[in-house]
Amino acid sequence: GAVVSQHPSWVICKSGTSVKIECRSLDFQATTMFWYRQFPKQSLMLMATSNEGSKATYEQGVEKDKFLINHASLTLSTLTVTSAHPEDSSFYICSAPPRVNYGYTFGSGTRLTVV
Amino acid sequence: AQRVTQPEKLLSVFKGAPVELKCNYSYSGSPELFWYVQYSRQRLQLLLRHISRESIKGFTADLNKGETSFHLKKPFAQEEDSAMYYCALRGGATNKLIFGTGTLLAVQP
Numbered sequence: 212g213a214v215v216s217q218h219p220s221w222v223i224c225k226s227g228t229s230v231k232i233e234c235r236s237l238d239f240q241a242t243t244m245f246w247y248r249q250f251p252k253q254s255l256m257l258m259a260t261s262n263e264g265s266k267a268t269y270e271q272g273v274e275k276d277k278f279l280i281n282h283a284s285l286t287l288s289t290l291t292v293t294s295a296h297p298e299d300s301s302f303y304i305c306s307a308p309p310r311v312n313y314g315y316t317f318g319s320g321t322r323l324t325v326v
Numbered sequence: 327a328q329r330v331t332q333p334e335k336l337l338s339v340f341k342g343a344p345v346e347l348k349c350n351y352s353y354s355g356s357p358e359l360f361w362y363v364q365y366s367r368q369r370l371q372l373l374l375r376h377i378s379r380e381s382i383k384g385f386t387a388d389l390n391k392g393e394t395s396f397h398l399k400k401p402f403a404q405e406e407d408s409a410m411y412y413c414a415l416r417g418g419a420t421n422k423l424i425f426g427t428g429t430l431l432a433v434q435p
Contacts, residue, residue, distance in 0.1 A: 245422065252335070254412065254427040255370075304370070308421040314360075315423060317370040 214238055215307050217318025224295055224325055232290045232321045234305035241307045244288035246280060249302040249320075261288040295325040328353050330415050330426035338432045339403050347398040347429045349387075349413030357417040359389055359396040362425075364410040373398075373411070383407070403433045 214237040224230050234244055242263045247255040259269040259280050267280035277299075279291040292299050305318040329352040339345055351357060361373040374382045376389040376396060387398045396413060413426040 243421070247425075255425045257422055257424070260422070306370075306423070309416075314372045314375070315421075319369045 213307070213310065213316045215305060215316045215318045217305055217321060219321055220319060221322040222324070224323070226296055226325055227294055229291055229293045230295055230323060232292075232303055232305075232323075234288045234290070234318050236286045236307055236316075239307070239310065240285035241288070242282075242285065243308050244282060245306040245308065245315075246278075246288075246290050247304045247306065249304060251302075255304060258290075292323065295323070297325045299323065300325045328357075328415055328417050328424045330413050330424055332411075332413055332426035332429050334429045335427070336430045336432065338434060340434050341405055342402050345398075345400045345403045345407070345431065345433075347411050347413075347431065349396045349398065349426055351394050351396065351413075351415050353394075353415060353417045355417055357415045359387070360414040360416070360423070361385070361387055361396075361398050362412045362414055364412070366409070370412070403431075405433045405435055407431060408433045 216235045216237050218233050244261045246258045248258050249255045257270050258273045259267045261267045261280045261282035263282040269275050282288045302320050302322050304320045307316045309315050331350045359376040362370045363373045364370050385400045387396050389396050410428050410430050412428045414423045416423050
């Protein structure tokens with residue numbers, strides 16, 4: 212199988228608080244996980260790649276201290292939005308890298324609203 | 327630099343009409359191209375990829391290296407084809423996917 216479970220589906224938080232988004236590979240192991248951000252009616256922008264057992268690799272322009280990415284195990288990757296602000300409101304999606312016969316597997320996404 | 331361009335944000339057609347969703351890419355090497363579809367309230371799904379040369383749900387896409395294009399086509403659109411379509415590119419040694427801005431296909435009855 213190739214299922215990626217992402218939680219929560221949506222979250223509302225107050226400015227200044229932190230929010231953690233989890234992405235789990237349910238029936239396979241993933242040594243890396245991609246994290247995307249999608250603004251309304253726009254494309255998916257790759258934010259970073261989490262790596263099991265080592266530091267995440269961030270794309271240019273992404274604040275490492277704001278978007279903390281951790282790959283705790285071969286089945287869990289997390290994205291923590293720290294000190295959230297309204298401009299962080301967006302749709303965040305994780306994706307496992309391609310595997311034979313399955314290709315890339317995407318999570319269902321998390322809608323973050325910061326008020 | 328790797329880049330994927332989808333010039334149309336919205337494409338509206340009538341049921342039974344032909345559909346062509348445009349995708350152009352910029353990449354210096356040999357890329358791998360994909361089309362992903364996102365139906366309302368569902369996660370992204372792979373529609374097809376150029377290396378497979380397959381037809382899924384009646385859609386086909388041919389990689390044209392001369393024109394650096396990977397347009398998605400279907401001869402007769404169906405209402406259930408209404409969705410957001412993303413063209414994506416993978417190049418180089420990494421597994422990173424670079425997405426286009428997406429085209430919303432609306433098939434009218």
